[in-house]
Amino acid sequence: MNLTLQILLEEGTERLLEAGVDEASLDSRYLLFEAFHTDMTHFLMDRNRMLPEDDSTLKFISEYRSMLGKRSQRIPLQQITGGREFMGLEFYVNEHVLIPRQDTETLVELVLKDYKGKKPEILDMCTGSGCIAISLAKLGGFDRITAADISKEALKVAKRNAEKHLEEGRITLVESDLFASLEEGKRFDVIVSNPPYIPTKIIEGLQPEVRDHEPMLALDGKEDGLYFYRKLALESRSHMVPGGTVYFEIGYDQGEAVGSLLKDAGFGEVRVFQDAAGLDRVIRAVLH
Numbered sequence: 001m002n003l004t005l006q007i008l009l010e011e012g013t014e015r016l017l018e019a020g021v022d023e024a025s026l027d028s029r030y031l032l033f034e035a036f037h038t039d040m041t042h043f044l045m046d047r048n049r050m051l052p053e054d055d056s057t058l059k060f061i062s063e064y065r066s067m068l069g070k071r072s073q074r075i076p077l078q079q080i081t082g083g084r085e086f087m088g089l090e091f092y093v094n095e096h097v098l099i100p101r102q103d104t105e106t107l108v109e110l111v112l113k114d115y116k117g118k119k120p121e122i123l124d125m126c127t128g129s130g131c132i133a134i135s136l137a138k139l140g141g142f143d144r145i146t147a148a149d150i151s152k153e154a155l156k157v158a159k160r161n162a163e164k165h166l167e168e169g170r171i172t173l174v175e176s177d178l179f180a181s182l183e184e185g186k187r188f189d190v191i192v193s194n195p196p197y198i199p200t201k202i203i204e205g206l207q208p209e210v211r212d213h214e215p216m217l218a219l220d221g222k223e224d225g226l227y228f229y230r231k232l233a234l235e236s237r238s239h240m241v242p243g244g245t246v247y248f249e250i251g252y253d254q255g256e257a258v259g260s261l262l263k264d265a266g267f268g269e270v271r272v273f274q275d276a277a278g279l280d281r282v283i284r285a286v287l288h
Contacts, residue, residue, distance in 0.1 A: 006047040008032060008061065012068050019072035022207075027077050028068065034081050035064035074208035087135040091161050096153035098218040100131040104194055106275045107249050107282045108135045111192060114245070114284075115140065120189035123148065123239065125178065125232065128218055130158030130171070132192055137170045146188070148176040151217060178228075179235045187241045194249040195228035197221040225251060229258045233265040237287060244287045252279040259283060 012028030021027055033039060037060075038046075051057050070080050078084040078099045084091050086100035087108055093099050111122075120142060124133035127147035136142050147162075149155050155173050162171050176182055198219050203211055210219070221227050229248065236246055246267065250258050255272040262270050267285035275281035 001051065001053050003051045003061070004048050005032065005036065005038075005043055005051070008064060009047070012064070015068050016071055019074070021071060021074070027071055030077060030081065031067045031071065032064055035067060036060045075213050076209045079213060084129075086131045087139060089131075089135060089138060089165060091129050091131050091134075092157060092164070093129055094157060095213060096151060096215055097129040097157045098194075098214055100129060103275045103277075103279075103281050104132065104249055106273060107192060107194065107247050108132055108139070110273060110282055110284065111136060111190060111247055112140045115142070115190065119144065121187070121241075122146070122190045122192065123182075123188040125191060125193040126150075126195045126218070126228075127158050127173075128154050128194070130161045130173075132194065133158070133171055134161055134165050136192075138165050143170050145170065146172045146174055146182070146186075148174045148178075148182065150175070150177045151215070154215070154218075178231055179239055182239065186239070187244070188239055189241055189244050190247070191232075191236050191240060191244070192247045193228075193232055195221070195232060197225045197228065197249070197251050197254065199223060199225040225254065226257055226261065229254075229261050233258075233261040233267070237266060240287050242287060246285050246287070248283050249281060250283050252281070255280040255283060259285075 009028055009032050012032060013025045016024035016028055067080050071077060076099060078093050079095055082092055084093050084100050087105055091100055122136060122142055122145045124147040127133050127149045130147055133145050133147040137145050147158055152175055155175055158173055174181060196219050198221050200220055200223055203219055259270045262285040266288060268288045269286040271284050272280050273282040
């Protein structure tokens with residue numbers, strides 16, 4: 001066989017480079033570590049050692065090459081490994097949910113800061129994997145959280161993640177087309193959302209990993225990208241207590257437009273916050 005971990009790593013990097021994968025070396029390393037259940041320390045110790053030809057090693061090699069094949073098809077790394085870290089927590093993901101981005105941590109951190117030591121009633125609209133709602137419950141100690149999504153499959157993922165990180169009953173999952181199926185008369189102190197906000201015409205130009213393998217339902221913000229913000233701004237009002245606060249993730253160039261929608265809907269104290277890269281990422285507003 002005459003294979004070492006280093007040779008396999010180089011094989012994988014070359015294969016991913018040929019497929020046009022960004023960060024081919026990094027991704028091939030992640031997949032190698034995943035397949036061989038190893039880490040950087042052990043890799044550095046063992047990388048030039050000839051691999052044995054036993055059944056378990058052959059299985060690891062086969063698994064690695066299978067994952068390389070998927071990544072070469074531009075299937076996202078996180079869907080292949082089944083996991084993504086967000087707010088220091090590991091979340092299960094698949095093709096039915098948007099892969100959690102570090103940008104979205106800006107929203108979670110802001111709510112945690114604003115409501116530290118309080119017990120707000122929270123609604124996470126368009127919850128997807130549940131990463132926002134679960135992070136707020138886990139890190140903020142909040143235990144009155146409703147997480148809603150139109151997708152049954154997404155809610156299955158959110159349920160799996162909630163069971164991993166939280167005690168039963170900390171989060172209520174609801175299948176709902178925005179506010180349509182929420183409990184009548186229930187009012188929230190906080191509504192958070194990372195809605196679809198990419199204009200339809202922009203989606204075709206996105207990387208294949210996003211365009212072809214993440215759910216269109218979670219990406220497409222219709223013609224101008226503002227469709228869901230219009231609905232959220234108007235419909236949130238009848239589901240909030242006076243003085244309640246909304247926190248929406250936005251695209252880097254949508255702050256002014258979303259801010260106007262919120263003001264027109266009766267919200268005040270509108271403020272846009274930047275992510276770690278200095279780009280507009282979250283808008284906060286208070287219902288007057």
